Amino acid sequence: MSKTNPGNYFEDFQIGQEIRHATPRTITSGDVALYTGLYGPRFAVQSSDEFARAIGFRSAPVDDLLAFHMVFGKTVPDVSLNAVANLGYAGGVFGVPVYPGDTVTSVSTVTGLKENSNGKTGVVYVNSVGRNQRGEMVLDYNRWVMVRKRDEAAPAPQAVLPELPGVVAPEAFQIPVGLDMTSYETRLAGSPHRWDDYYVGEKIDHVDGMTLEESEHQIATRLYQNTAKVHFDQIAANDGRFGKRLIYGGHIISLARALSFNGLGNAFRIAAINAGTHANPAFAGNTVFAWSEVLGKFELPGRRDLGALRLRLVAVRDRQASDFPLRTGDGKYHPDVLLDFDYTVLMPR
Amino acid sequence: MSKTNPGNYFEDFQIGQEIRHATPRTITSGDVALYTGLYGPRFAVQSSDEFARAIGFRSAPVDDLLAFHMVFGKTVPDVSLNAVANLGYAGGVFGVPVYPGDTVTSVSTVTGLKENSNGKTGVVYVNSVGRNQRGEMVLDYNRWVMVRKRDEAAPAPQAVLPELPGVVAPEAFQIPVGLDMTSYETRLAGSPHRWDDYYVGEKIDHVDGMTLEESEHQIATRLYQNTAKVHFDQIAANDGRFGKRLIYGGHIISLARALSFNGLGNAFRIAAINAGTHANPAFAGNTVFAWSEVLGKFELPGRRDLGALRLRLVAVRDRQASDFPLRTGDGKYHPDVLLDFDYTVLMPR
Amino acid sequence: MSKTNPGNYFEDFQIGQEIRHATPRTITSGDVALYTGLYGPRFAVQSSDEFARAIGFRSAPVDDLLAFHMVFGKTVPDVSLNAVANLGYAGGVFGVPVYPGDTVTSVSTVTGLKENSNGKTGVVYVNSVGRNQRGEMVLDYNRWVMVRKRDEAAPAPQAVLPELPGVVAPEAFQIPVGLDMTSYETRLAGSPHRWDDYYVGEKIDHVDGMTLEESEHQIATRLYQNTAKVHFDQIAANDGRFGKRLIYGGHIISLARALSFNGLGNAFRIAAINAGTHANPAFAGNTVFAWSEVLGKFELPGRRDLGALRLRLVAVRDRQASDFPLRTGDGKYHPDVLLDFDYTVLMPR
Structure with missing residues (x-):
């Protein structure tokens, strides 16, 4: 056998x-450091034990x-x-x-x-x-x-x-116990925009682009102990449909989320993933840009300090996202779109 | 808005x-590990909790x-x-x-x-x-x-x-409290050369070269949460002056400092940065070499165990540094020079 | 001087x-994270403090x-x-x-x-x-x-x-004190195959391939503070025998060992290295595959829960290992073989 x-x-x-x-x-904190080096997220809660404790986390999650x-x-x-x-x-x-x-x-x-x-x-x-x-x-x-x-x-x-639910209802959210936004400092967090400042239908171009490298996605995917061989084996890829190693879709989600800090700097916690589609495969050498759309706003029962935003996060490649590309006239995803991700974040009010 | x-x-x-x-x-220690992997520094104080404690640090800084x-x-x-x-x-x-x-x-x-x-x-x-x-x-x-x-x-x-001061005076140095060189072991540190062995005007070729890779400088620069887009976005770079992603100048400082271990192995602590110029931009594919010059020697008030060296650290690219390149006849930086960095280190006597 | x-x-x-x-x-745990990112090992003992404690380690070694x-x-x-x-x-x-x-x-x-x-x-x-x-x-x-x-x-x-011994005898093994396989869960470890399931002469194709990148082996080799310049300096390499940076042989050992998880998932601890040969140099761009052969089985004195397997681990490049390449007719290593590594592992019975 x-x-x-x-x-x-x-x-x-x-x-x-x-x-x-x-x-x-x-x-471990080693995984966290590597994650930061691979994507460059700047959310204060995950970056600082002090900031995290000030709002009720035990330390930086x-x-x-x-x-x-x-x-x-x-x-x-x-x-x-x-x-x-x-x-x-x-x-x-x-x-x-x-x-x-x-x-x-x-x-x-x-x-x-x-x-x-x-x-x-x-x-x-x-x-x-x-x-x-x-x-x-x-x-x-x-x-x-x-x-x-x-x-x-x-x-x-x-x-x-x-x-399966089309969207996760606020009642299902698991708000971390002890969370209290009283001491949340937007200046330290890097964005003045709170929950109340966003409106449904608002689109945000996250401006910055990042070019993908083979070693980066390989290191990431191995870190997660994800064994799908399409990400690692160029010999097999030579015989495949693309001739290249395919980048783990989650790598694109993380990169787009890190880019989204520029415009959503106070979206400090993901509460839910509603839906997600990897619209096109990504490869080393592609440069990723991202944009977001506010799909919904939820008040949270019993909380005046905290609200939830339902967001669409779209990653595109090799072009800026300032015209918010998503689908073509026939309803298919635009060939430049890599990711259409529907998720919900918590944000201080 | x-x-x-x-x-x-x-x-x-x-x-x-x-x-x-x-x-x-x-x-965190995760950041430290990644830093070590990116540049390869071998200074014993930063590598070993035991070594650091022996000379008065709480643990490896x-x-x-x-x-x-x-x-x-x-x-x-x-x-x-x-x-x-x-x-x-x-x-x-x-x-x-x-x-x-x-x-x-x-x-x-x-x-x-x-x-x-x-x-x-x-x-x-x-x-x-x-x-x-x-x-x-x-x-x-x-x-x-x-x-x-x-x-x-x-x-x-x-x-x-x-x-602005041309050079940081020894009176301004912040010597870590409790530092005591009595138990500093040069054998473990990897160099027999103490403060007294260096003379003003001495030049040291650090011999070794390291080739720069895109993913390395990107990982480093994201780790520092440095958001300057010239380091990450090849699409923008295609329209720029160089056609390439520009490497964060600090990446070159760290690489040159790590290379300088070979010749300055007991320069265990940077006390001051006096001046610094990024003479030319660095790109992936460049191989970095480094040399140093002793610009000054400072005794430290009340200390017989510790002295300070003012050093010029020069990084060059795609050629050995054995002829100590710095400026051309017209006073401009040599086109192979990437960095001219003037700093002061502490070293056991 | x-x-x-x-x-x-x-x-x-x-x-x-x-x-x-x-x-x-x-x-530190930072080194561990980077090691995981570089090779993708999935052995449960090294991945999980909980799993390691359950069988008698203080935490994940x-x-x-x-x-x-x-x-x-x-x-x-x-x-x-x-x-x-x-x-x-x-x-x-x-x-x-x-x-x-x-x-x-x-x-x-x-x-x-x-x-x-x-x-x-x-x-x-x-x-x-x-x-x-x-x-x-x-x-x-x-x-x-x-x-x-x-x-x-x-x-x-x-x-x-x-x-020098041709093989390390079981009497020389240092079994970690307190090790007890009673609570070793093969399901969590990712393989149902215990020591008793392997037989001498058995060959295992580890199936998966991984492509080597310059930045990965450089980061690894610097992490180990290994200063051999052939791994880092492309300028010197240009004048060398291969024209390329040579990958540290240990990088290939680690990669092959990580690949060997697929087939040897319960080989949770290396007891001994019996011999090893870097048969051919490896370079960035090579894709590494691996196969193993069971060279010997050792019962361990006084232990019914634990046995040792002597294994040959062979890494090959740019081709699958399903035909178990090792030597050519003249007794020399096959040109596709990178590594022939003879080591002994502990495995639960």
């Missing part, structure tokens, strides 16, 4: 199946997307090693903050299965939950991927599609 | 104006230039986002050592303004002070930059030039 | 000579090869700065685990000398021992290198060859 991991194929998944993923991971990548990375060897495409995200809720020293593990449950009409692939829906060493939820999200069948002759399972 | 930071233009600065910079930053870059990085969004050139440094004094876990913030005061005769730009002088979470000074330095005017028709302010 | 380190030449070494190497090094590189790196300025080739390793034993916060120093003793018949070079054998801040041995190994003579006319020393 081969001792290497072949990954799961479409017919290996069953509705209700629970997968405890390997490699529990203690997240790690970037929410670093936690996301760590939880996600663990699911790859079991869920998407034989995936053709990462189709979408929904219903992602961030739980307790992750602090350096916390150890995260991931468990996924298969919530949906649908074979494609070509008989070669199928769509697998999983709900993945990351927990810290005390068993507290740090992230609970859904994603669906198109996975190859091992044997095209295998019978199709009964199609089951999970009910 | 746009929510992105446009940066300050020349006419936005006023004499005496105080700017509290954003993004307080907790510096972070590299003085890492502290410098962190303090400097914060000033960029307010001071030099619209800068044309970083013209110089003077009167830089390092204060209390920075240890992993310390949180650093920066405040700048405008000390000089002088519009250029072309009416398009002006020179802004700032004094910037970095402090730790206890308010203790970790770095106090001056720099001046050439900044664009927003509106060329804006009236010129009265010219004010600050008085 | 020049203040830079010329390194030792063949005639500078004497049998019995002890060299205390410079730059004691505190290893650092990767054994990270400890190896740190101990090795210190020896370079004294032992191999003038080396022509790194010829081999033998009798390497790992001692107490290294934890973040430990400070490591290295001492080498010259155990063998043999001038080559060309009169230009000689082989130097050293035994190098790394110790933590309590003086406990963390690694004890032998290597031999071919070193240039400074003066070809210098007389040849009497040839002395040390007795």
